[in-house]
Amino acid sequence: MPGVADxxxxxxxxxxxxxxRWLDGIRDRRIAPSVGIDEVKDALGRELADxxxxxxxxxxxxxxxxxPGLIVMQSPRFFGWVIGGTAPAPLAAxxxxxxxxxxxxxxxxxxxxxxAEELAAEWTCDLLGLPEGTVAGFTTGATTANLVxxxxxxxxxxxxxxWDDAADGIQGAPRIRVLAGDEHHPxxxxxxxxxxxxxxxxxxxxxxxxxxxxxxxxxxAGGSGPAIVCLQAGNIHSGASDPFEAxxxxxxxxxxxxxxxxxxxxxxxxxxxxxxxxxxVEEADSWATDAHKxxxxxxxxxxxxxxxxxxxxxxxxxxxxxLPAAETGIDAADRVLxxxxxxxxxxxxxxxxxxxxSGVADLVDGLADSATALAEGLGRIDGVEVLNEVVxxxxxxxxxxxxxxTIARALDVDGVxxxxxxxWRGRDILRFSVSNxxxxxxxxxxxxxxxxxxxxx
Ligand SMILES: Cc1ncc(COP(=O)(O)O)c(C=O)c1O
Numbered sequence: 001m002p003g004v005a006d007x008x009x010x011x012x013x014x015x016x017x018x019x020x021r022w023l024d025g026i027r028d029r030r031i032a033p034s035v036g037i038d039e040v041k042d043a044l045g046r047e048l049a050d051x052x053x054x055x056x057x058x059x060x061x062x063x064x065x066x067x068p069g070l071i072v073m074q075s076p077r078f079f080g081w082v083i084g085g086t087a088p089a090p091l092a093a094x095x096x097x098x099x100x101x102x103x104x105x106x107x108x109x110x111x112x113x114x115x116a117e118e119l120a121a122e123w124t125c126d127l128l129g130l131p132e133g134t135v136a137g138f139t140t141g142a143t144t145a146n147l148v149x150x151x152x153x154x155x156x157x158x159x160x161x162x163w164d165d166a167a168d169g170i171q172g173a174p175r176i177r178v179l180a181g182d183e184h185h186p187x188x189x190x191x192x193x194x195x196x197x198x199x200x201x202x203x204x205x206x207x208x209x210x211x212x213x214x215x216x217x218x219x220x221a222g223g224s225g226p227a228i229v230c231l232q233a234g235n236i237h238s239g240a241s242d243p244f245e246a247x248x249x250x251x252x253x254x255x256x257x258x259x260x261x262x263x264x265x266x267x268x269x270x271x272x273x274x275x276x277x278x279x280x281v282e283e284a285d286s287w288a289t290d291a292h293k294x295x296x297x298x299x300x301x302x303x304x305x306x307x308x309x310x311x312x313x314x315x316x317x318x319x320x321x322x323l324p325a326a327e328t329g330i331d332a333a334d335r336v337l338x339x340x341x342x343x344x345x346x347x348x349x350x351x352x353x354x355x356x357x358s359g360v361a362d363l364v365d366g367l368a369d370s371a372t373a374l375a376e377g378l379g380r381i382d383g384v385e386v387l388n389e390v391v392x393x394x395x396x397x398x399x400x401x402x403x404x405x406t407i408a409r410a411l412d413v414d415g416v417x418x419x420x421x422x423x424w425r426g427r428d429i430l431r432f433s434v435s436n437x438x439x440x441x442x443x444x445x446x447x448x449x450x451x452x453x454x455x456x457x
Pocket of ligand 1: 234
């Protein structure tokens, strides 16, 4: 009978070897997968066999079947969605989290991982300049962070008018008006849908997609009763942030809760050079962000932060006779949705520890610098027009005499760089999101060459 360590040794070594091989190849690999989902399923084997298989062999075969179907999201020339990258310390910490296999719901039951998570949460709030006493928790992503924050918001604004949503639900509750810029991220919509709050009232935005404060004031003045204002740090197309000082002031003057969806853009606050982009954001009541985007922590690493922990805990708390609450502090189960949960904040601890305060600022500045360099290079290519003011990490371009979808497809086939088509302010555009620490000058040059090839057809 092998010891426990012996039993795990070979599969883990196999995984480490295969992961190392994958990571080694990132820089030079074609970005698009070379096979589709059906071919991967065929390679994996579609039928569940009666008999089992050796663990190391499972890992080896899994890797062989799946790798051709992987899109190289960690490539320094991957500019799709807002994807991030993976740094060594958080990746390795993520493996440890799995090996430790702690159910991190209760801080006094699993003090090891909860200590790391709580420090990571406190350090994040500090780096982002959030107010003293803010409580943060780790979610799967910014979508669930928006959900958790808006659940706290719902509770708080209803409580102010004497309604207890925890006891009585929201059927029959006073109507809550939710307002958001007309370029808010769809994750806000889904969070509101889950919370039974319906579609938000769209507030007009400027040419970069940032809310017009006067329009927000007018929209709030057009109604009464409990209200939530959803603001944004980092527009998915332009990278622009809402003018927080003005907007949060207007929201609070109207008695509304101010929430900020800052999935990637909130990290501007961690840079002395870029903090002005989100000036005043600390005045909000809640924030949603991701570590798996700008901070380059592997998925899944979302963060929710709420200035006043009371409505957060009221909205999230889950305890029972067999699940006693912590004697001090706030359990993870009272900060986020899940009861059983992996200690998904530990890789963020490792990322912050590895980078330090100045390393985080350098990372954020580096992404913005690479976006600026890429935009400048793209702007110099004949027939390419940069359409946004490049203030952070997002670059949107239009093409003269070329169809965007055709250029995107040509880039995909070329395999060197990837950007996604989108539609912004009435125009088809190609969107480059710089969110990987590995994107350097060489990656930008190779991307510009790839765009030239795509345009040459
Ligand atoms: C502004 C904004 N909010 C929310 C999200 C959703 O984040 P996640 O995919 O981590 O759920 C994104 C994703 O790109 C985003 O850019």
